[in-house]
Amino acid sequence: MRKKLSYVLVALIAAAVTGGVSWAESGGGTIQACVNDTNGNTRIVTAAPADCRTHESAREWGIVGPQGPTGPRGPSDAYDGFKYPGNNTLITGTNAARTRVLTFNLPAGKFAITSKVNLSAGTSGGGLVHCLTQTKSGWYDMGVASIGPRAGETLESTEAATFTAQEATAGQLTIDCWRINPVGDAPIAGLAEAVAIQVENATYYGF
16 A cells, blocks of 8 residues: 555646646645545545545645755865965066966866966066966966056056866966066066865856
8 A cells, every 4th residue: 555655646746737736725835635545546635634535544745855965065175376475586587488486286177266476676677577377278368567667667566367277187287477578677576376276167158
């Protein structure tokens, strides 16, 4: 009889969906029914046992089952590489031979990454400084700053980038900078940091 009731419950749910039966009319949080004591025929009712006939028994099933066990935690590891202020790097490189400002290893996976580097002028130098962040899957522009004490230049600037990266294999995350049309002393890269947070999914929208 118990096995037969299991089949009946499945049929009842299907009948309720296709027949437009409202769960609210069946007790709010439960499915209420009357089951024939002889042949097992089952009717969904508004209120059991009040709606049950002679030779019918009342039955009730919860619409919402018990809460299942907590699933495993998704990937959410963070990787933070930084260079302290005072541990300065002179930007002397060119586009063909860039100055490495920061580097650390990343495992394979999908990441949301932010990176930045603080630049300051030398005593007499000037010109443009271009920086980018690179992983094994590609590079990401951080911007160009006109660094120097001359008119139209700035003594300090922060270049930054925010992006997602999908790394098929482990590799390095790097920040590189170089000078464009340099004049005089090399500019300085001070504080630099990159944070890569591993995520389960990364969705791209291009415009």
